[in-house]
Amino acid sequence: MNQTNAMAQNGKVRQVEIEAEDEGQRLDNYLIRTLKGLPKSRIYRIIRKGEVRINGKRCKPESRLSSGDIVRIPPIMRLAERSKAVGSFKDLDSLILYEDARLLIINKPAGMAVHGGSGVRVGVIESLRAARQEGDRLELVHRLDRGTSGCLMVAKKRSYLRLLQDALRQPGQIRKHYIAMVHGEWSESQNIIDEPLLTMNKAGRERITRVSQDGKEAKTEFTLLSTDGDTSVIRAYPVTGRTHQIRVHARWARHSILGDDRYGNPELDAILGHSGRLLLHAAELQIPALGDFPSVRATAPLDDEFEGKVNSRFPDINLYKQ
Secondary structure, three states, X not given: OOHHHHHHHHOOXXXXXXXXXXXXXXXXXXXXXXXXXXXXXXXHHHHHOOOOEEOOEEOXXXXXXXXXXXXXXXXXXXXXXXOOOOOOOOOHHHHEEEEOOOEEEEEEOOOOOXXXXXXXXXXXXXXXXXXXXXXXXXXXOOOOOOXXXXXXXXXXXXXXXXXXXXXXXXXXXXXXXXXXXXXXXOOOOOOEEOOOEEEEOOOOOOOEEEEOOOOEOOOEEEEEEEEOOOEEEEEEEEOOOOOOHHHHHHHHXXXXXXXXXXXXXXXXXXXXXXXXXXXXXXXXXXXXXXXXXXXXXXXXXXXXXXXXXXXXXXXXOOOOOO
């Protein structure tokens, strides 16, 4: 029985010893992860009232945990039952590209959000947590847009999560290669786009990104794989990791991605008869050796719809050409 369910059932005060994996984590984030289903407002209330203590002392939400700390957690009688839903996953195991004791890499389907929220009840991380024995410890390492398919990293150990997130902040350390089908004839000389990007949050709407000199540094490397004049298949390597970076840089180059409902060209999509998914796929992931952990490389095959679109126009293409 996991710790969370035990607390829900016996209704007793729990004295939980912090493990090395949770070293350095904020108290509020630890409780949010541990007491899944409990509203955040209630978590902050029990901290504020002193019902949660670290080593017998009152604490604050931002208090950092150390290995060996004893956290007092009061009786929690109304934890929500863990959702049994697994979104649109029909066979989780078939999506796994790589797994070991620290890391899980899956081939995320197009159209599935990485996490619930903004009208989405269940995402990838909720599905994995519901389906797997170690679910409470699984954490997203990064994000993929809902319409984008391909390699998605999920950490199984917090120590490795920190290493991965630190590496992602250093441009070029973790290499993520994407395949996209775009409108028009992409020029072989268009190898690098380094236009800064500004992301704006609008009330009641999802974030939108545009090229702006007021934005943050953004750099994407592109390779043309094949073109027939009307469309091109390209390989993209985002050196930086800005929101919607590949999609916005492709639009700036006047080669929007097919099926892009935010930055695309619906008129050209209609001319080509494309009304399906965003044709952007995280095809390959290369993680260097980090700390005492060895390097990892994973490759995600295209789904049938994307592969069919490519093969119908470019039957002899080598999608993994370097």
